[in-house]
């Protein structure tokens with residue numbers, strides 16, 4: 001998408017995509033799967049590590065620097081783990097225990113444990129600085145594992161408690177290890193030395209071979225075209241690649257690698273991301289042969305799958321080479337990659353396979369009867385106990401009534417006192433645990449406001465509380481609430497409540513002045529009720545928590561809307577519309593939000609903004625039908641085109657001209673000018689949210705956020721809130737403040753996208769965390785902030801305009817009216 005590489009890589013495994021909460025807090029990870037080396041009290045047992053409220057896991061006693069206590073989570077399956085979040089024990093300000101640092105150990109099979117180290121070789125990660133704020137640590141490199149242990153680290157003897165969430169996604173590749181010859185050094189005269197070793201490999205390293213582990217070939221980081229450049233900072237040239245020289249492995253002329261999988265699979269293909277910088281003697285492999293072994297203890301099948309690549313001496317781009325594997329069945333693979341030049345360098349290898357159902361071990365099916373058996377037994381026991389208690393009480397009463405003063409009392413006191421004793425015992429136990437745990441304050445879960453997720457932004461230098469006042473000119477932002485301020489005695493973190501941009505069907509919600517929506521009544525929804533059976537589903541555009549966005553054909557819509565319908569001339573083409581639809585199981589809150597969104601949308605009436613056409617609200621599911629444009633979104637459109645030149649004409653390459661680009665920019669500024677005049681704030685302006693038709697008319701839409709295709713453009717916090725941080729002004733990221741002026745900032749980034757023809761994501765060399773760090777630099781304004789570069793296509797005056805959109809101080813940013821006036825004259829030149 002942005003680099004031309006992403007579509008061929010399984011997007012779920014890009015570390016930037018794979019940031020879903022794995023179920024500590026929402027309970028998908030069962031209590032039994034969370035264990036610990038020790039616990040202090042019942043109320044601080046390992047299962048409390050998931051708590052969003054007051055609890056936490058605390059290892060027993062004081063933690064000493066030499067201790068190695070751990071919290072262990074069994075994820076139940078191999079998982080690509082990208083982020084770890086920790087919090088201390090807060091207990092509504094009664095708790096004060098947290099882990100200042102921690103290490104991670106992991107095991108794919110539960111037998112062999114390995115220590116995680118980051119790309120610089122450090123094992124200890126910074127943890128919490130106070131008992132309440134959660135700290136999110138990105139794992140570079142990510143970990144592929146089933147079991148993970150968090151080991152709090154301390155330098156002084158102290159009490160430690162932790163709450164934990166893990167983020168990632170399932171590792172469906174199934175690869176559990178690869179073996180390869182060790183990577184080599186490239187030492188050509190006149191160039192930096194490139195060290196092409198596998199520096200994150202977690203297996204054994206013996207006799208110049210790596211085996212039994214995973215490393216850089218599965219870390220989701222694809223190398224750049226020039227292998228000397230790297231995606232990480234503070235690493236050496238050649239870091240992203242594992243590479244070999246053709247004469248270093250004897251005279252065989254190939255590199256042999258072995259791949260072992262979790263179970264037997266049917267392989268459709270293998271994708272090898274390979275460098276092709278032929279000017280430096282590097283090429284993709286000329287051919288590859290793969291042998292298959294159906295079971296771990298079996299011979300290699302005699303017949304290999306062989307594949308010859310098409311060598312490319314013209315395009316030096318690094319690329320994915322897809323090797324078909326003909327649906328062969330195997331548990332492990334051995335492949336020989338033949339050299340095409342002096343060097344061969346790989347940065348990623350992935351496998352596409354299906355699990356062979358007939359032979360896959362069926363652990364789930366085998367467990368189900370046992371589980372059901374256990375449940376039935378427990379229920380039966382409970383029933384018996386309840387029955388016994390009731391029966392005993394009944395017997396006690398009856399006996400009490402019928403016993404005669406002289407009667408035999410032997411039986412009665414025994415049975416009744418046993419029950420009394422048992423009850424008392426249970427009561428004691430219960431009270432005992434209450435009194436003991438009261439030191440750990442076991443009040444019910446915190447109020448929603450104090451347990452809301454927080455975003456922590458690390459800043460290098462302490463920010464004084466003047467961040468909220470003096471240093472900043474715009475009057476609006478001076479009204480920060482205290483917790484948004486940066487206290488000088490708690491210097492390293494600023495937190496802001498996460499702003500939710502996303503509406504119920506996954507698109508972003510426009511922010512509107514409070515009065516606007518409240519004053520709108522049902523009657524203000526000008527859109528008419530459309531017969532829903534005339535909407536013919538074509539494809540799903542996106543989805544959100546409670547609904548979906550569909551692309552539909554609307555039969556008879558022009559007739560329905562009648563004269564003055566806003567639909568463009570269609571030349572007999574069917575009318576395409578976007579239909580936002582609420583799912584039947586939506587909460588009543590979601591229904592209200594959806595109706596609010598309809599009200600907001602029905603206010604919009606501008607040639608450059610997607611308009612609400614009609615609704616289906618008389619019956620469930622509720623829908624709103626908006627315009628859609630046949631050329632799709634601007635990001636897709638531009639990324640498939642080159643700038644017009646004699647070359648594009650001669651070769652019939654789809655192209656756009658500079659004046660087309662200017663024309664697009666003017667239209668976007670015009671649409672935004674209209675939104676600003678209503679005091680509406682878009683909050684997610686970007687090329688993915690601009691739709692266009694065949695005549696290159698642009699309309700601004702709002703469902704980019706719901707689309708999986710663009711999920712790498714959004715930063716995901718705790719698996720829930722999504723923020724388009726690369727398009728957001730600094731005050732939106734740091735203070736959660738969205739205004740027309742922050743829309744202007746996003747407009748600047750959108751212009752930049754247009755003039756790079758959407759070939760690259762903004763700040764593509766920075767990770768999400770670095771983008772957030774850069775935001776801090778924008779705030780501090782000490783000249784260390786990184787701006788987007790001037791796109792080569794872009795006239796200097798236009799780049800100046802972009803830079804003004806990214807002014808730190810809001811009064812210095814242009815208005816949309818000003819932008820429109822500045823851009824419009826360029827169009828007809």
Ligand SMILES: *[C@@H]1O[C@H](CO)[C@@H](O)[C@H](O)[C@H]1NC(C)=O
Pocket residue numbers: 195197198199200236
């Ligand atoms: C890889 O090479 C780098 C640079 O030469 C070196 O610092 C590092 O220790 C090596 N790593 C491994 C695992 O061999």
Ligand SMILES: *[C@@H]1O[C@H](CO)[C@@H](O)[C@H](O)[C@H]1NC(C)=O
Pocket residue numbers: 246247250251252253340341342
């Ligand atoms: C290595 O590659 C060079 C250049 O292609 C070739 O001349 C040489 O014979 C190769 N050596 C081996 C051992 O394959």
Ligand SMILES: *[C@@H]1O[C@H](CO)[C@@H](O)[C@H](O)[C@H]1NC(C)=O
Pocket residue numbers: 266294329356357358359
């Ligand atoms: C599964 O594996 C067996 C061999 O173990 C093979 O005979 C069978 O065809 C495979 N099933 C599929 C669907 O490929």
